[in-house]
Amino acid sequence: MPRSKTTCCGPTGRSSADTYQVQSIPLMGLFSGGELVKSILGARPKPAIMDELAEILR
Template sequence: MAGNLRSVTDETFADEVLKSGKPVLVDFWAEWCGPCRLVAPVLEALAAEHSDKITIVQLNVDDSPRTAAEYGVRSIPTLNVYRDGKVVKTVVGAKPRPALEQDLHEFLR
């Protein structure tokens, strides 16, 4: 999906997400997922505006099913926020920007 969102894979997940010094929001998505495409521009904007506070990355569940399975991702989009190697917040489903910003408020301040 490009822009401000980097992709992570099963192979890069531990280094880029679990070992990160700041919170990381992982967007579990797939090409065929309509709601995933709706939330991507919102995440792009949040990534651009809040890159100093949170890193936002995408993980394609079709290309990297091991990580999605490990974290119990059953529906997409699923947005997990990781801090210090642990999931500290989960948001399931596409939401409009104001609702997503409210859900993620503590990480965007």
């Protein structure tokens, strides 16, 4: 699965934050075909994140 990382800071970042309605950080967005399919908001322990990712990646 291809991965990429982006930032919502700086001159071009504001439009990304607006597009994906980012109002708080940390935020992990999972995309499929260029569409946001899941957002994981807030700091969480690794096992909790892995559980949420497992639901999507099955």
